Amino acid sequence: MTPGPRLDLVPIPPSTNGVIRVSRPTFSSAEVRAVARVLASGEVGGxxxxxxxxxxxxAKRLNARRVLLLSSCTHAYQAGLQALGIGKGDEVIMPSFSYMSMANAVLNVGARPVFVDVEPDHLTIDPVAANRAVTRRTKAILAVHYAGYPCQMDALLALKRRYELAILEDAAQAIGSTYRGRALGTIGEFGCLSFHQTKNIVCGEGGAFVTQRVALADRVDLIREKGTNRSAFLRGKVGRYEWIAQGDNYVLSELQAAILREQLLKLDILTARRRRLGLRYVRWLRPLEQRGRLRLPPFRRPEEIAGYNWHFLYVMVEPPGDRNRVIAQLRARNIEATTHFPALHCSPLGRQFHRGGSLPYAEAAAKRLMRIPLHAELSVRDQQRVVEALHEVLEGH
Ligand SMILES: Cc1ncc(COP(=O)(O)O)c(C=O)c1O
Structure with missing residues (x-):
């Protein structure tokens, strides 16, 4: 996509009270002007x-046949499950180390989430564990591209062929990432993106349904539009719209779409900034890893890094019990660092239906993982402060 002449990257100054934030969107006057134009038009609906x-x-950018905007990634996923006819009595396999909203969506359509472990390197679903969890009720496997890093899609697609089930992609964190040259979210039956405020491009709340299957997209289009063919009406294909299926209201407001359009124009620039920061972090933190104070994601294959969107950087803190102390000491230095997902099979609701025993890598990630500041507005100076503070806090000097 060629950015137009209006491309404006002067950020709206942050009001962070001196705190280095773990994540932060990049907005400029372009988004402000875009919202003002929509307000002036009065056409603020979805x-x-x-x-x-x-x-x-x-769709052009991802090389997908259809993309639909919805009110969130969670809603895109739930509508997709509904459109595939997944419901009562069905099972969907997903990693325990993932966002609870996606497990909620499975429950909301009447199916059961089945939690399995992640692989230790990049915390994406372990295809061997997924294979073991398949039953005759399994309808789908959810591939969560954690931190924007691709799941082992070849192994998952082999399971799809063996068992005739659907591979669905949680690409909430993955815009700008690829797997063997294909955009994440476009490889499975369908994928879902998020534009929530922590993501690489942002419109407040919002998501997208992505698929190569036109008929599936048409069903999701009905569902997001209250079960009506309003989209066909808006395109002049029918004279009036009718209620023809069970649906919901998942449309995205034009105000948010206008913000998203500006963000999309900046995607390559914002991703390139994240990449520079991410690679520099890896260089600067390797010595701490070599001294056994933390563990970085391995990033072994250069071609994987080339297609990676650096959604965020996490480290595993050593020794395992030290993570919360480290977070508190970084915060005392005005540096935000955070934990991430809980292991869903250990959460109060997950425990009620999890039958798979302990899932050691998901549990370890929930206890040891720490996210450190990485976003397109992070200055080299602030990044240096983060790394110096990590040295102090982890090595006690
Ligand atoms: C991996 C993952 N999946 C799903 C979601 C849900 O996205 P949304 O808030 O747009 O529903 C998120 C949001 O943070 C996420 O990180």
């Missing part, structure tokens, strides 16, 4: 011309 333009731009 599924309007700007939303449709963003859908086309995203």
């Amino acid at each position: 599924n309007g011309p700007i939303g449709r333009e963003v859908e086309r731009l995203l």
Whole structure:
């Protein structure tokens, strides 16, 4: 996509009270002007011309046949499950180390999430564990591209062929990442993106449904539009719209679509900034890893790094019991560091239906993982402060 002449990257100054934030969106006056234009037009509802333009731009960018904007990634996923006919009595295998909203979506359609372990290197679903969990009720496997890093898609697609089940992609964190040259979210039956405020591009709350299957997208389009064919009406294909299926209201407002359009124009620039920061972190933190104070994701294969969006960087703190102390001491130095997902099979609701025993890598990630500041507005100076503080806190000097 060629950025237009309006591309404006002067950020709106942060009000962070001197705290180095773990994540932060990049907005400029371009988003402000875009919102003002929509307000002036009075057309602030959902599924309007700007939303449709963003859908086309995203589809082109991802090389997907259809993209639909929805109110969140979670809603895109739930609508996709519904469109595939997944419901009562069905099972969906997913990693325990993932976001609870995606397990909620499975429950909301009446199916059961089955939690399995992640692989230790990049915390993506372990295909061997997924294979073991398949039963005759299994309808799908959810591939969560954790931190924007691709799951082992070849192994998962082999399971799809062996058992005739669907591979679904949670690409909430993965815009700008690829797997063997294909955009994440476009490889499985369908994928879902998020534009929540922590993501690489942001419109407040919002998501996208991505698929190569036109008929599936048409069903999701009905579901997001209250079970009506309003989209066909807006495109002039029918004279009036009718209630024809069970649906919900998952459309994205034009206000948000206008923000997203500006963000999408900046995607390559923002990703390149993250990549520079991420690679520098890895260089600067390797000595701490060599001294056994933390563990970085391995990033072994250069071609994987080339197609990686550096959504965030996490480290595993050594020794395992030290993570919360380290977070507290970084915060005392005005540096935000955070934990991430809980292991869903250990959470109060997950415990009620998990039958798979302990899942050691998911449990270890929940206890030891720490996210450190990485976003497109992070200055080299602030990054240096983060690394110096990590040396102090982890090595006691
Ligand atoms: C891996 C993952 N999946 C799903 C979601 C849900 O996205 P949304 O908030 O857009 O529903 C998130 C959001 O943080 C996420 O990180």
